[in-house]
Amino acid sequence: xxxxxxxxxxxxxxxxxxxxSDLRGAWAVTQVWLAIAGIFAVLIAFPHPLxxxxxxxxxGGQQLACAVLTHEAAHTTLFRTRCMNEVLTDWLVARPIWxxxxxxxxxxxxxxxxxxxxKDPDMSLVRPFPGSRASLRRKLLRDLSGRSGIRRVIGLxxxxxxxxxxxxxxxxxxxxxxxxxxxxxLRDGLRNMGPVLIANGVLAxxxxxxxxxxxxxxxxxxxxxxxxLYVRIRSIAEHACTEGGAEVLKNTRTTHAxxxxxxxVAPFQVNxxxxxxxxxxxxxxxLKTLNRRLRDRGLxxxxxxxxxxxxxxxxx
Numbered sequence: 001x002x003x004x005x006x007x008x009x010x011x012x013x014x015x016x017x018x019x020x021s022d023l024r025g026a027w028a029v030t031q032v033w034l035a036i037a038g039i040f041a042v043l044i045a046f047p048h049p050l051x052x053x054x055x056x057x058x059x060g061g062q063q064l065a066c067a068v069l070t071h072e073a074a075h076t077t078l079f080r081t082r083c084m085n086e087v088l089t090d091w092l093v094a095r096p097i098w099x100x101x102x103x104x105x106x107x108x109x110x111x112x113x114x115x116x117x118x119k120d121p122d123m124s125l126v127r128p129f130p131g132s133r134a135s136l137r138r139k140l141l142r143d144l145s146g147r148s149g150i151r152r153v154i155g156l157x158x159x160x161x162x163x164x165x166x167x168x169x170x171x172x173x174x175x176x177x178x179x180x181x182x183x184x185x186l187r188d189g190l191r192n193m194g195p196v197l198i199a200n201g202v203l204a205x206x207x208x209x210x211x212x213x214x215x216x217x218x219x220x221x222x223x224x225x226x227x228x229l230y231v232r233i234r235s236i237a238e239h240a241c242t243e244g245g246a247e248v249l250k251n252t253r254t255t256h257a258x259x260x261x262x263x264x265v266a267p268f269q270v271n272x273x274x275x276x277x278x279x280x281x282x283x284x285x286x287l288k289t290l291n292r293r294l295r296d297r298g299l300x301x302x303x304x305x306x307x308x309x310x311x312x313x314x315x316x
Contacts, residue, residue, distance in 0.1 A: 003249060005278050008297055017290055018281040025072075025079035028268065028284075029092050032065050044212040055218045058263065060226025063219075064234065065267035066093040068284070072268070074105035077283040095199035097223065098156050100192070103166045112280060116244045116251030122235070124170035129240035129313040136314040143232055149224030160192035161185050226264075233265045233306060238273045241312045248277045249300070254291065256305040265306060274300060 005014070036059065043055040072078035073089035090101045107121055114120040128135070142148045155172055158164035162184065165173040204216040243250040254274040257266035270276075272287035275294065282290055294300045 003247075003278065003299065008299060009293065013293065014279070017279065017286050018283075019286075020077055020080040020283055022080045022084060024283065024285055025084065025089075028069055028072075028078065029088070032062055032069065032093060035065075036062050040207065040212075040215050040218075043215050043218060044207075044210065052218055055215075056222045057226050059219055059222035060228075060230050061264040061267060063097050063223060063227040064230045064265065066097045067099070067231070068268045068270045070094040070097075070099055070101060070104055071108065071270075072284055073101045074108050075280050077281060091195065091199060095195045096203060097227070098153075098196050099168075100195070104168065107167055112277065115246070115248070115277060116239070116242070117246060121167060122169045122239070125235040126238075126240040129236060130316040131314060132316055133314040136310065139232065140229060143229040144225050146221075146224040146228075148228040148232075152228065153224070157193075160189055162188040230265045233310070234270065236313050237265070237271070237306055237309045241309075248274060252277045253309070254300065254303045255309055256303050258305065261306050 009017070039055050039058050039062070043051050069078055070089060070093055073085040073094070076082060076085050078089055079085045086101055094100050094104070110119070110121045117123075128139075139148075155164060158172070159166045162175060162180070163177065165175055167173070200219075203219065204213060207213050207215050237253060237255040239252060242253055245251055252274045255261075255266070255271045257269075257271040261271065268284045269287045270284065272291050275282065275287045275290045278294075279290060291300065295302070
């Protein structure tokens, strides 16, 4: 069934759902950094291997929250004011996790245009599913061991130097290097990696000023481990094991998120993914309302949780 959202919602409903707010965007960014500050405060006050592991688990969720807000800004829905989407988001949530709004937007728009087709730039994230339970277990262990994270860092360095084409998917494409000199690599590296180093340097500097530079290691470990894990589970839930094709109701999934999922794999209502693909102009804080409207009108059904989705992804 092909869906035209204008046939489901009135013009007034669509206008209300797509209304953006600088205040709500600022509060979202503030929430992330208050949570990060709280995690570091507990870790510093109670230094112990168990609190370190807890911090790593929670910081990975906040890093994914940064990625989700970057995604919002890529759709220009995080802030009403465009420069806040482009500049404030870039420095406060994108650069700390080694990404940027502009390049991510260019990649991500292709995903929305070609979702579920061979032209979808993110197909490599979901193509392996469904697989066996052992295969899924190996992938999750690679994430938690840091192997996936190290591979991602190597890829990011290659992309920032202009050696690889930018992507957030699993497949990489090598760019032609004929005629490039060390000055080209240096220029691209400084332009792309400089802001990342500055943002992370500020975070490390604040911790150092608190006499706890060592706590920054939890941010790095989380980026290499739990962040990788949460990103994988999120991507599986959004599009893996669906029917595919160009129809949103068949190639995209909304997933029920309990409190634990919201702390880890589903911050900022990112689990309402069918709704996002149907109306990408809706800010994250109105996706739940959109879901309720669509359910009331019989367009979407109640959804399964993340555990059930992982079971489907490992059922082959």
